[in-house]
Amino acid sequence: MNRIRIILSVIWSGINQGVRAMVKLGWVRSVILPTHSIGVGNLQAGGAGKTPLVIEIARQAVARGLSVAVLTRGYRSVWEKSGGVVPPGVRQIDPEFSGDEAALIHDSVPEVWIGVGADRLESYQKICESIRVADGRPLDLVILDDAFQHWKIRCHQSVIAVTDARVGERVFRDRFSAARSSDLIVLTKGEDYPDALKRHALKLKTRFVYPAPPEKISFRLVAAIGDPQRARESLEKAGFAIARLHSFPDHALFSKTEVSRILDDAKNAGERVLLTGKDWVKWRALGISEEWVSVVEPLLAIGRLPVENPDEPVSTDQKLWDRVIWGGLPGKSVK
Numbered sequence: 001m002n003r004i005r006i007i008l009s010v011i012w013s014g015i016n017q018g019v020r021a022m023v024k025l026g027w028v029r030s031v032i033l034p035t036h037s038i039g040v041g042n043l044q045a046g047g048a049g050k051t052p053l054v055i056e057i058a059r060q061a062v063a064r065g066l067s068v069a070v071l072t073r074g075y076r077s078v079w080e081k082s083g084g085v086v087p088p089g090v091r092q093i094d095p096e097f098s099g100d101e102a103a104l105i106h107d108s109v110p111e112v113w114i115g116v117g118a119d120r121l122e123s124y125q126k127i128c129e130s131i132r133v134a135d136g137r138p139l140d141l142v143i144l145d146d147a148f149q150h151w152k153i154r155c156h157q158s159v160i161a162v163t164d165a166r167v168g169e170r171v172f173r174d175r176f177s178a179a180r181s182s183d184l185i186v187l188t189k190g191e192d193y194p195d196a197l198k199r200h201a202l203k204l205k206t207r208f209v210y211p212a213p214p215e216k217i218s219f220r221l222v223a224a225i226g227d228p229q230r231a232r233e234s235l236e237k238a239g240f241a242i243a244r245l246h247s248f249p250d251h252a253l254f255s256k257t258e259v260s261r262i263l264d265d266a267k268n269a270g271e272r273v274l275l276t277g278k279d280w281v282k283w284r285a286l287g288i289s290e291e292w293v294s295v296v297e298p299l300l301a302i303g304r305l306p307v308e309n310p311d312e313p314v315s316t317d318q319k320l321w322d323r324v325i326w327g328g329l330p331g332k333s334v335k
Contacts, residue, residue: 003168005168005171006167009168012171012172012173012174013173013174016178017174030154031121031153032155032156033124033153033155035141035142036328037142037143037144037157038141038144038156038159038325039155039157039158040145040146040159041150041158041159042146043160043175045170045171045226046227047170047225048162049161051145052300053188054072055105055109055300056300056302058070058105061140062111067137067140067141068112068113068141068143069115069142070102070105070112070115070144071114071120071142071144071145072101072105072116073116073120074102075099075101077097078097080099082117083119084097084115085115085126085127086098089111092106092107093106094285095281099116099251100251103281103282104277104281108297120150120152121152121153141329148173148182149174157184158183159184159185159324162187163187164190164193170227175196176195176196179197179200180197183324184325185200186206187204188300189227204317204320205317206317207300207301208234208299209298209300210235213241214294218243219235219240219242219243219271220243220265220272220273221275222279223276223279224248224249224251224252224279228245228247229247231276235274244271255286263293272294273293274296275294276296277295302317
């Protein structure tokens with residue numbers, strides 16, 4: 001299996017390296033948006049914590065009073081090909097149309113515009129037209145989800161999420177060296193950066209913080225995410241008692257029959273089903289009540305959490321984050 005992953009990584013990263021060279025030469029058309037843009041990407045195929053990073057940037061931007069849009073592909077959704085726009089403030093969106101990541105982003109930051117579709121440039125134009133028709137406030141910031149392998153838009157800033165996984169352990173879409181040109185490298189999982197990135201000047205570590213688990217409850221984790229096993233390890237480290245893991249392919253869709261069977265099996269085993277937010281939006285769309293499951297979505301913490309010690313000095317990582325992410329916004333001061 002490791003050899004297959006290595007072969008796939010070599011082929012995939014080689015293709016992307018070639019396309020990236022053609023973009024630089026002007027052989028592949030690429031544009032810069034009139035709105036300031038931050039591209040969030042990763043090197044490995046799934047499981048790098050990219051979506052939580054997008055959500056954290058969006059949350060902080062909204063807290064700063066910015067008008068924000070997120071552009072995402074909507075993998076395996078109706079809108080992936082046709083395109084769709086989610087305006088701020090709608091109650092819920094159906095992941096069948098938007099995809100699970102867009103639904104999770106909307107749940108987490110309902111104040112942002114979300115453009116869904118493989119053509120991010122078209123999504124941006126649709127959002128701008130929707131804002132114009134509604135006579136709304138122009139966008140201050142556009143965040144591109146999964147932007148590193150998207151060629152049509154060149155972002156003003158590039159943020160790469162990496163883990164301590166090595167080639168062979170995961171399939172990689174790009175070589176580590178490709179991330180050296182990014183404005184910020186964020187280690188989301190693990191204790192150490194990949195060797196090829198250790199000398200990058202602008203890098204920082206973050207961590208996922210989970211809510212305190214309920215006591216004396218045995219959980220059955222159901223996960224259709226990029227790295228279910230690492231999610232299990234993180235939850236167990238946070239104190240959750242995970243009796244077993246039901247692992248599904250990333251972005252997998254669930255049927256009502258399948259969900260009912262999982263719930264019944266867990267109940268008969270004396271366990272409670274535990275879902276990440278990305279899977280919960282799909283179960284909710286099937287009519288599952290949150291009373292029947294537990295939903296856990298981690299908070300991405302950079303440096304420290306204010307609730308831990310508000311008097312503690314701001315960490316070096318936090319200062320770097322603020323300088324790179326918010327210092328680059330034209331006409332916007334860092335608060």
